[in-house]
Amino acid sequence: MAVRKAGAGKASPASPELAQVRERIDGIDRQIQDLIAERAHWARQVGKAKGPLTAAIDYYRPEREAQVLRRVLDRNQGPLNDEVLLRLFREIMSACLAQQEPLKVGFLGPEGTFSQQALHKHFGHSAKGLPLASIEEVFQEVEAGHADFGIVPVENSGQGTIQSTLDMFLTSPLKICGEVELAVHQFLMSRTGRIEDIERVYSHPLSLAQAKAWLRQHLPKAEKIPASSNAEAARRARNADDSAAIAGENAGHVYGLKTIAGPIEDHPDNTTRFLVLGRELLPPCGHDRTSLMVFVRDQPGALYNVLSPFARHGVSMNRIESRPAHTGRWQYAFFIDVDGHAQDGPVAAALAELGGFAADIRILGAYPVALL
Numbered sequence: 001m002a003v004r005k006a007g008a009g010k011a012s013p014a015s016p017e018l019a020q021v022r023e024r025i026d027g028i029d030r031q032i033q034d035l036i037a038e039r040a041h042w043a044r045q046v047g048k049a050k051g052p053l054t055a056a057i058d059y060y061r062p063e064r065e066a067q068v069l070r071r072v073l074d075r076n077q078g079p080l081n082d083e084v085l086l087r088l089f090r091e092i093m094s095a096c097l098a099q100q101e102p103l104k105v106g107f108l109g110p111e112g113t114f115s116q117q118a119l120h121k122h123f124g125h126s127a128k129g130l131p132l133a134s135i136e137e138v139f140q141e142v143e144a145g146h147a148d149f150g151i152v153p154v155e156n157s158g159q160g161t162i163q164s165t166l167d168m169f170l171t172s173p174l175k176i177c178g179e180v181e182l183a184v185h186q187f188l189m190s191r192t193g194r195i196e197d198i199e200r201v202y203s204h205p206l207s208l209a210q211a212k213a214w215l216r217q218h219l220p221k222a223e224k225i226p227a228s229s230n231a232e233a234a235r236r237a238r239n240a241d242d243s244a245a246i247a248g249e250n251a252g253h254v255y256g257l258k259t260i261a262g263p264i265e266d267h268p269d270n271t272t273r274f275l276v277l278g279r280e281l282l283p284p285c286g287h288d289r290t291s292l293m294v295f296v297r298d299q300p301g302a303l304y305n306v307l308s309p310f311a312r313h314g315v316s317m318n319r320i321e322s323r324p325a326h327t328g329r330w331q332y333a334f335f336i337d338v339d340g341h342a343q344d345g346p347v348a349a350a351l352a353e354l355g356g357f358a359a360d361i362r363i364l365g366a367y368p369v370a371l372l
Contacts, residue, residue: 036092043096057148059100062177062276063285065093066368070287073371083372087121094124102128106138106147112231112251118180118274119151133228139168142277149177150277156184157271159206161321165275166335169293169364170326176291176365178276181372185263185270186211188219189251190237190244193258198222202233203246211246214264231255273370281342282367288341289318291364294334294354295325305357306334309350315340335364342366 046059072089073082080088097103105123107115109131119129130147132138138150152168155161186207190198200223201208201215208215208224215224222244227233230247234255237245245257252259296302310317318337325331340347342363355361 039092040096040099044099057103060097060103060148062278063282063368066178066285066287066371068093069371070285086372090121091124091126094126098126102126103148104128104130104146106130106132106141106150108132108135108138108152108229110229110231110235112234112247112254113229114182114184114248114272115151115153115229115274116231117248117250118153118182118272121182122151122178122180122274122276123149135162135164136168139172139174139277142174142279143172145279148278150174151180151274152277153272154275155273155319156206156210157269158265158267159209162206163323166321166323169335169362170323170333174277174279175281175363176275176367177278177280177282178367179289179370180274180276181370182272182274183270184210184265184272185248186246186265187249187252187262188244188246188260188264189234189257189262190241190260191239191257192241193260195219195244195260197241198244198260199242200225201244201246202227202236204228204230204233207233207246210265210267210270213266214261218261275365276367281363281365284341284343284366285368287369288339288344288366289369290338290340290342290347290366292334292336292338292351293362293364294336294358295327295360296332296334297357297359298331302357303334306336306354309353309357310338312353313346313350315346315350 069086069089072085076082076085103123105119105127107113107119107129111131116129119127130141132141135152138152141147142150152165153162154165195218198219201219202225205226207230208226215222227236230245231251231254233245234247234251234257237243238255238257244260245251246264249259294306296306307317316339318339321335322332323335325333338347342348342351343366351361
């Protein structure tokens with residue numbers, strides 16, 4: 001019979017050096033907590049200084065938040081990376097703002113979508129998310145004032161522009177108040193977690209397209225069924241052993257699915273850009289982008305006339321997309337993103353010159369550029 005040595009199985013006492021380190025960490029934690037409490041106090045003072053405002057949106061200034069977060073990046077000297085620090089400060093700011101009242105933000109639901117992830121990345125977890133059934137409904141809820149802001153996808157790095165979002169701007173009075181870039185990773189998930197059981201795969205059409213090559217190689221005979229969102233696909237897949245969903249990991253957690261494979265997107269740098277919808281144009285923050293919708297007259301050189309003022313005034317163009325204007329047969333609107341705020345001298349000069357050529361110009365938004 002083995003003889004057990006005295007003290008075996010007990011945790012050895014911490015060395016004096018380790019004890020000192022832990023004591024120092026505990027002291028820093030107390031300081032951090034005190035400073036967060038102090039920040040929350042002064043955030044409430046900002047609300048009092050603004051007077052008797054009634055809603056969270058009256059206290060929230062996206063351009064001011066962008067300036068604060070950019071200073072966080074400028075000060076960062078490690079060891080934590082920029083993304084981690086941004087997430088920490090975003091949550092602190094989100095919690096401080098929610099003392100007045102949580103922001104209400106509409107997103108393409110149900111729970112577990114990439115749109116919900118984009119909401120949390122931009123507004124933090126203290127904002128109240130409102131899951132909605134369609135992009136059109138997100139626009140409608142913000143227009144009606146039932147949501148303070150909305151989050152909608154607008155383009156994917158591999159699949160291009162989401163046309164249904166652009167088309168909503170043809171008639172909506174809403175403004176773009178921000179943008180979010182989200183790295184999108186797709187996972188194949190099911191109730192059983194066995195690929196040999198799979199006869200059908202549910203997912204949003206864009207996600208099916210993003211994983212087309214993987215599906216062709218690994219599930220060539222499975223039926224591919226479009227869903228309104230990846231989270232809806234996950235919700236449907238949980239009801240049958242022979243069904244699977246392509247969605248983000250978060251959707252799998254929400255609907256109790258097991259991961260079979262992933263990430264399975266064909267391009268590892270797969271990124272989706274989201275727009276933040278609001279009801280007002282924002283003042284400059286210093287690192288802005290302006291989105292425009294330009295209706296052109298049907299004449300020779302129309303596109304040249306649209307583009308040349310930006311070139312002459314040294315304004316960099318990030319994107320241009322044409323869509324049917326729905327104002328007449330073969331009439332088109334150009335959606336244009338440029339660097340700078342609409343109030344900046346070069347951008348304002350280019351817009352003034354453009355006004356002589358265009359049938360109509362709408363500023364869809366002038367907003368802070370996504371940080372990360």
